[in-house]
Amino acid sequence: MTQHHRVAERIGWTAGRNVEQDAVRAALRIAAIAGSYGISLSFFPAARSFLSEFYGLDHQPMEPGREVASIGFTIDPEKARFQLVRLNRLSAGLRIALFPVGVTENDSVLAVGEEGQLLSFGLGGSWHVGDSALEGIENLICGLAPRRLRESEHAWHLKSTAAGSPVVGAVQAALTAVYVLHHHGVYSARSVCLTVTSLRGIGAVIAQRSIGIPHGPLGEALSPIVRDVEEVLAANADGAGCEVKLAVEVPGVHAETAAGLVGFSARFGHVAMQADDLEVSLRVGAGAQTGGIHVRVVDALRGLQQMS
Structure with a gap:
């Protein structure tokens, strides 16, 4: 098993982890909340895959990050319910579909893009955290610097x-x-x-x-x-x-x-x-x-x- 996998195991992840039933229920609830704002959230395959694997996990930093501070987070789309309007605007600005999957300890929203990449946005701006679900989770835990999303x-x-x-x-x-x-x-x-x-x-x-x-x-x-x-x-x-x-x-x-x-x-x-x-x-x-x-x-x- 590689170090990449061991890092994610610190928060309870294991290879093959599948909590799809609970994840889908949470996704449907946040989609319903979005609908009440007039926002249509598409639960595309990459979002379903991410939540099926990581839903319910959270991270509390115990050590400094390698490049930036390690960030605490919770993987639960309903935690992002107060940022849905902003998420919708960001999606339109980036011209890619996004689905909320959780929040960080500094109130930034975590979202998955159609290609499976993990993004975050908050008062500090919008960021590309990782090219894939597992890479993004590892980068947050280890404190690897994200890439800023700006023209x-x-x-x-x-x-x-x-x-x-x-x-x-x-x-x-x-x-x-x-x-x-x-x-x-x-x-x-x-x-x-x-x-x-x-x-x-x-x-x-x-x-x-x-x-x-x-x-x-x-x-x-x-x-x-x-x-x-x-x-x-x-x-x-x-x-x-x-x-x-x-x-x-x-x-x-x-x-x-x-x-x-x-x-x-x-x-x-x-x-x-x-x-x-x-x-x-x-x-x-x-x-x-x-x-x-x-x-x-x-x-x-x-x-x-x-x-x-």
Whole structure:
């Protein structure tokens, strides 16, 4: 038996533990309470599996944690009944289904996601505790640091001289992102969104256009997209005094990533003294910091950063 299993045994867990009957009753009661608030709780398989294995267990810390303080907790979904509205808002914000499974000693709610990951949320924010039920329980007991769930943006600069012109560089970067994001299963895109924003005054958007990516090899799409971008800029003083941004934000059917959860963009013109300076960025929503999408986004980001 591994140390991973022995840690969970400290709170009464054993391999094969099954209290499904009691767990289901508790889940149905909390679902009924949620219904009284107008909230529909889906008791999906991962939540049923978690509660069947861990329902009724609790932990009282007896020693310091390895990385952060060991946290006491109780696995009982009804303990989270006063946080159901907040849980519902978090689920909508992360764009993943959640089911409450318990609370911690500092009044944070423990919830399971559809992929079986264990999350927590409270006054200290929202956190990914573990990729699986057993891993999450162990991390809480041992005091291993969770991963914070919050939007992040990774930005870096490309040398415009390598591309010849900022327009060509931006389109090349966007098409590279289309390939990388598709390759890593984050999402497929068949269009890019061009936005031209004035740098004067309140920064009004003076032009916005969706440009389709022609079917066929991505390399052959470069010239027609560059031509479309240049036509828009020519109609708006060649983009002088403006920020020009190409965004790849249109998920397709290749992956199940929610629209807007992850987005790539390339922009130039935003730096007055270096108008041709090309900046690219990958925005990662809080919901992409957990589950299988997190691993795919990390791999995609590594591939994208090779452009610099």
